[in-house]
Amino acid sequence: MSDAAHNSLVAHQFDDARQQQEAATVGMWTFLITEIMFFGGLILAYMIYRNQFAESFHAASRVLDVWVGCFNTCVLLVSSLTMALGVRAAQMGDRKKLVLFIIATMIFGAAFLGVKAYEYAEKFEHHLVPGPTFHFHGVPGHEHAPNAEIFFSLYFAMTGVHALHMIVGLGLMTWLLRKSIKGTFSKDYYNPVEICGLYWHFVDIVWIFLYPLLYLIDRS
Amino acid sequence: MSDHSEHHIVPLKVYFLVFSALMILLFVTVGVAMVNLGPFNIYVAMSIAIIKAVLVVLYFMHVRYSTRLTMVVAAAGFIWLVFLLGITILDYTSRSWIPGSYQ
Numbered sequence: 001m002s003d004a005a006h007n008s009l010v011a012h013q014f015d016d017a018r019q020q021q022e023a024a025t026v027g028m029w030t031f032l033i034t035e036i037m038f039f040g041g042l043i044l045a046y047m048i049y050r051n052q053f054a055e056s057f058h059a060a061s062r063v064l065d066v067w068v069g070c071f072n073t074c075v076l077l078v079s080s081l082t083m084a085l086g087v088r089a090a091q092m093g094d095r096k097k098l099v100l101f102i103i104a105t106m107i108f109g110a111a112f113l114g115v116k117a118y119e120y121a122e123k124f125e126h127h128l129v130p131g132p133t134f135h136f137h138g139v140p141g142h143e144h145a146p147n148a149e150i151f152f153s154l155y156f157a158m159t160g161v162h163a164l165h166m167i168v169g170l171g172l173m174t175w176l177l178r179k180s181i182k183g184t185f186s187k188d189y190y191n192p193v194e195i196c197g198l199y200w201h202f203v204d205i206v207w208i209f210l211y212p213l214l215y216l217i218d219r220s
Numbered sequence: 221m222s223d224h225s226e227h228h229i230v231p232l233k234v235y236f237l238v239f240s241a242l243m244i245l246l247f248v249t250v251g252v253a254m255v256n257l258g259p260f261n262i263y264v265a266m267s268i269a270i271i272k273a274v275l276v277v278l279y280f281m282h283v284r285y286s287t288r289l290t291m292v293v294a295a296a297g298f299i300w301l302v303f304l305l306g307i308t309i310l311d312y313t314s315r316s317w318i319p320g321s322y323q
Contacts, residue, residue: 204276216253220255
């Protein structure tokens with residue numbers, strides 16, 4: 001990409017496209033660090049309460065369906081793959097593939113949210129949503145959980161903000177889709193695709209940690 | 221390496237290999253969760269999660285092919301989180317060591 005220094009694809013404050021791309025990438029990572037801290041706070045709260053109310057967390061975690069969570073993790077990992085392939089298509093200047101991979105990423109992202117909505121609906125039905133109607137029955141052999149409500153508060157807070165990030169991600173994908181259909185991106189300019197890709201993968205990483213923390217570690 | 225970052229197009233094979241590794245690790249972590257390892261379940265699950273996260277960061281997020289500056293910024297974020305979690309957990313777990321202190 002040895003294009004002339006000041007063509008229209010390079011904003012005037014940058015020397016060249018390479019510098020522009022590095023600025024965008026480092027800027028996005030700086031934002032992602034604030035996101036790491038944001039989710040880190042929730043994970044810390046989870047760790048402290050799990051330590052304090054081990055028995056309740058143990059029983060409450062068993063109510064979640066491991067296989068629904070596992071399915072959703074698969075869906076999200078596939079969406080990350082299609083996103084990575086989309087960025088690659090953008091790097092090669094392949095507009096058609098870029099559009100297809102963005103659509104695929106959106107479909108898998110939406111599928112994740114659909115499954116999440118199903119899980120939430122189930123929690124409402126079984127009175128597992130923290131509040132006046134909360135009532136914990138547990139699963140056979142694990143009924144005693146005086147502080148199960150704290151587990152479910154954290155469950156909804158953590159998966160809720162994660163789902164919110166997915167919705168924002170879908171918004172970004174819609175914007176990318178519009179731009180790629182219009183032909184904004186080329187081999188020489190695909191920063192927005194790369195940056196949105198970083199965001200999408202980050203949201204995937206958050207789920208990589210939420211899944212074992214909420215669904216798995218109190219299983220056996 | 222850092223001089224050619226924007227030229228680097230990762231081969232398809234790498235993406236599919238990383239994806240396969242992520243899927244295998246997912247099923248390993250689900251499998252291990254069903255086995256009672258006592259206090260070690262959480263360590264195994266978190267180790268696998270960290271390996272998965274590192275794979276995503278290095279390959280899907282292209283940090284392995286990025287400039288040194290990007291690598292340092294990305295690493296700093298995760299290392300700082302480890303400090304924050306580690307120090308807080310140390311505080312909570314060590315409170316009971318001193319009799320009569322605030323629990």
